[in-house]
Amino acid sequence: MIRTIVNDKQLLFGILGLIFLLLVAVLAPVIAPEDPYYYGPDVLNKLGENGHLLGTNKMGQDIFSMIIHGTRTSLKVAVISAFISGILGMLIGGVAGYFGGQVDRAISEFINIFMMLPTFFLILLIIALFGNSIYNVMVVIGITTWPSNAKLMRAQALSLRERTFVKAATAMGESRLQILFKYIIPNGVFPVIANTTVGMSNAILTEAGLSFLGLGDPNIISWGQMIYDGKAYLTSAWWIATFAGIAIVITVTIFYLLGDGLNHVMNPKRSKGKGV
Amino acid sequence: MKNDSFICIDNVSMWYPAKGNRVFSGEKRYVKAVDGVSINMDRGEILGIIGESGCGKSTLGRILARLENPTSGDVYIEGESTGNLLKKDPKAFRRLVQIVFQNPYDSFTPRDTIEEILMRPLNIHSIGKDKDERKKIILEALESGGLHPAEEIARRYPHELSGGQLQRISILRAMLVEPKFVIADEPVSMLDVSVRAEIINMLLKLSREKDAAVIFISHDISLTRYISDKVAVMYLGRIVEYGEADEVISNPRHPYTQALISNCGSIDPDEIMDKIKVEGEPPTPINPGPGCYFASRCFKASKECFKEYPATHDVGGGHKVACDRLY
Numbered sequence: 001m002i003r004t005i006v007n008d009k010q011l012l013f014g015i016l017g018l019i020f021l022l023l024v025a026v027l028a029p030v031i032a033p034e035d036p037y038y039y040g041p042d043v044l045n046k047l048g049e050n051g052h053l054l055g056t057n058k059m060g061q062d063i064f065s066m067i068i069h070g071t072r073t074s075l076k077v078a079v080i081s082a083f084i085s086g087i088l089g090m091l092i093g094g095v096a097g098y099f100g101g102q103v104d105r106a107i108s109e110f111i112n113i114f115m116m117l118p119t120f121f122l123i124l125l126i127i128a129l130f131g132n133s134i135y136n137v138m139v140v141i142g143i144t145t146w147p148s149n150a151k152l153m154r155a156q157a158l159s160l161r162e163r164t165f166v167k168a169a170t171a172m173g174e175s176r177l178q179i180l181f182k183y184i185i186p187n188g189v190f191p192v193i194a195n196t197t198v199g200m201s202n203a204i205l206t207e208a209g210l211s212f213l214g215l216g217d218p219n220i221i222s223w224g225q226m227i228y229d230g231k232a233y234l235t236s237a238w239w240i241a242t243f244a245g246i247a248i249v250i251t252v253t254i255f256y257l258l259g260d261g262l263n264h265v266m267n268p269k270r271s272k273g274k275g276v
Numbered sequence: 277m278k279n280d281s282f283i284c285i286d287n288v289s290m291w292y293p294a295k296g297n298r299v300f301s302g303e304k305r306y307v308k309a310v311d312g313v314s315i316n317m318d319r320g321e322i323l324g325i326i327g328e329s330g331c332g333k334s335t336l337g338r339i340l341a342r343l344e345n346p347t348s349g350d351v352y353i354e355g356e357s358t359g360n361l362l363k364k365d366p367k368a369f370r371r372l373v374q375i376v377f378q379n380p381y382d383s384f385t386p387r388d389t390i391e392e393i394l395m396r397p398l399n400i401h402s403i404g405k406d407k408d409e410r411k412k413i414i415l416e417a418l419e420s421g422g423l424h425p426a427e428e429i430a431r432r433y434p435h436e437l438s439g440g441q442l443q444r445i446s447i448l449r450a451m452l453v454e455p456k457f458v459i460a461d462e463p464v465s466m467l468d469v470s471v472r473a474e475i476i477n478m479l480l481k482l483s484r485e486k487d488a489a490v491i492f493i494s495h496d497i498s499l500t501r502y503i504s505d506k507v508a509v510m511y512l513g514r515i516v517e518y519g520e521a522d523e524v525i526s527n528p529r530h531p532y533t534q535a536l537i538s539n540c541g542s543i544d545p546d547e548i549m550d551k552i553k554v555e556g557e558p559p560t561p562i563n564p565g566p567g568c569y570f571a572s573r574c575f576k577a578s579k580e581c582f583k584e585y586p587a588t589h590d591v592g593g594g595h596k597v598a599c600d601r602l603y
Binding site: 163164165167168169170171172173174175178182183186187 | 375378385
């Protein structure tokens, strides 16, 4: 177990990065020197001025503290939306692949329709209609990104249902739902897990993109929101937007490495002779 | 053709639609994996089914276990259609009929221990009162199957066991629910020769204890003769010869059976073997015929053989042969 992680550099960095992010999120109040919601007297301070490591914005909020607290938002969005997407994809794809026949045909067409939809515009539409609380954003990202997970799970289920142990379970008298949850999903879920992890980075990007367009939750500190606020000051106070952008890049990279590394480890065929 | 035999396989066919159906001529083509098979079996009888690969043996096995539904015909157990039995009470039917598969390495989910795997059928069919009693049943079964120490084996995962051990467990699992009809689909063909005999004996012992009828599907003629009461020879989805095992093997009447048996190797190098040569590949099971399916490879074939599928003749003592040129 540990050896596989150490051998795959991508997975190693991904896991170390994830631990780092989790520590930052959990210890945010300890690490951050100020309350990020505190509107102080130091407005638009430069880097290091008045003890503000990364300066302040127009409201006098400490940028460093905001970035640290923004980690919580990003991780929450990543985990919850990817979880929704993973569960939906797993169930829908599993049912399609294992039940087959007409059910499969109907669900596959449904998946194709969803894949054709321009996701980001769908999200924009839903946010515009139902409001922009952070939970809306999470749910919406979740229910628009499940089709890729469903396709993976369906392919797994299609091959698993021909395996002897599934036929043996049928002959043993297990019901179709029992087989789906006991044999098909547990044995075919690994590619979905890897894909979901990559999906987490996309979720972070989508949330940042929404915030950047001004459709994020204004009551919560998020990196996208910071870039949105900072873009007006880009020439005079570049630090407001820049460091939030760097934080997004780092976090997305970590989740990408994690997902790709998991993919390598779980599909040994693909990682052969591919040094990273 | 329902009758009072314990198991009655009545004119069972399995036709799969072939790829590349011609759309314009409207002609539908089928792969006739199993084509009109009828056999009767008694309680506790052991029937061997032999034939080369691709002749539909395994498909027949899967139909008997109702893992697939036949395109026509039906299988009756004590006069009741298995299709109806399965619809009426799936669990009861699954307890009645069990199947042992060819590949023991793939017969168990890789994520569970042997104990968890064997616990499933007991839970589903409510065998044993509580968890402790079920565990006791499992350990006893493992011991009786020669898997020592049972406690240790029960804790293992399938990939930690050998093929022989896994196939024993596969047989034990099938027997845990006390079926009356067991289909063994080439249960030892993937195993080492050295463990085959023990596993076959174990299967026979268990089925005799429970008085279960067994269908033993195999391409190993000598093995089939050794264990079965009756033998059926299959060729391209049809039964070409059927009868008492010793009678069919020592006195084969169908040219295909004769060729098959004459090509069966003997361990004695001095034995003079007069092999019957069979030329060519078997014809595809997509619309074979008209005429006898074996005619194109048969050493006895005449012009008539290519015209119509031969009738089945009883040559005495229930020995049936589907060939018109017996004499």
